[in-house]
Amino acid sequence: VIWMTQSPSLLSASTGDRVTISCRMSQGISSYLAWYQQKPGKAPELLIYAASTLQSGVPSRFSGSGSGTDFTLTISCLQSEDFATYYCQQYYSFPWTFGQGTKVEIK
Amino acid sequence: QLQLQESGPGLVKPSETLSLTCTVSGGSISSSSYYWGWIRQPPGKGLEWIGSIYYSGSTYYNPSLKSRVTISVDTSKNQFSLKLSSVTAADTAVYYCATPGYCSGGSCYSGFDYWGQGTLVTVSS
Numbered sequence: 001v002i003w004m005t006q007s008p009s010l011l012s013a014s015t016g017d018r019v020t021i022s023c024r025m026s027q028g029i030s031s032y033l034a035w036y037q038q039k040p041g042k043a044p045e046l047l048i049y050a051a052s053t054l055q056s057g058v059p060s061r062f063s064g065s066g067s068g069t070d071f072t073l074t075i076s077c078l079q080s081e082d083f084a085t086y087y088c089q090q091y092y093s094f095p096w097t098f099g100q101g102t103k104v105e106i107k
Numbered sequence: 108q109l110q111l112q113e114s115g116p117g118l119v120k121p122s123e124t125l126s127l128t129c130t131v132s133g134g135s136i137s138s139s140s141y142y143w144g145w146i147r148q149p150p151g152k153g154l155e156w157i158g159s160i161y162y163s164g165s166t167y168y169n170p171s172l173k174s175r176v177t178i179s180v181d182t183s184k185n186q187f188s189l190k191l192s193s194v195t196a197a198d199t200a201v202y203y204c205a206t207p208g209y210c211s212g213g214s215c216y217s218g219f220d221y222w223g224q225g226t227l228v229t230v231s232s
Binding site: 034035036044045046050087089091094096097098099100101 | 144153154155156159167168169170203205207215216217218219220222223224225
């Protein structure tokens with residue numbers, strides 16, 4: 001099993017801030033990592049796959065980086081609609097696993 | 108555009124079997140491009156992958172649930188199903204069906220592109 005450590009669990013920020021979320025794996029997964037955004041009462045939405053590829057329709061203020069064991073999601077200029085919970089997920093090997101989630105709240 | 112829709116009872120008694128179905132439209136359940144899967148989210152908590160099934164019939168389960176989970180496909184109805192036996196209150200969650208959008212040769216090259224809206228299942232007597 002590949003264990004994932006996502007941090008921080010809670011991030012307080014203001015509109016316009018640059019924020020970063022980290023996801024660390026217990027073993028290397030190449031670039032088989034996805035990031036999701038979830039808003040209350042909704043299914044998660046895929047933001048980024050292959051660690052750094054932006055899903056179609058996702059604003060360019062979102063970016064992903066990393067490979068192997070350390071990955072980062074960056075929101076360059078936080079907008080009001082970005083306050084949500086974010087999850088990382090590895091699909092390198094079964095069992096697929098999710099990070100614990102990071103809630104981005106208004107400061 | 109692939110669309111997924113969960114259906115099934117919203118209330119299940121403890122020790123019984125939870126059964127959900129996901130109906131797929133806009134694509135074939137027999138396609139090699141997808142791994143049909145289930146993910147759950149207890150109230151106020153994070154996401155947990157339950158398991159997935161490939162068009163070949165190969166199944167992969169979360170080890171923590173493996174002894175209680177069965178995922179199967181009904182090609183005639185373009186549906187796949189989840190059965191979770193011996194449920195307890197800890198199995199109360201929103202259950203999502205989902206699939207990556209691009210799989211080939213048994214590997215996937217994207218995260219979960221397509222999700223159902225989710226269905227809340229409560230385990231209670």
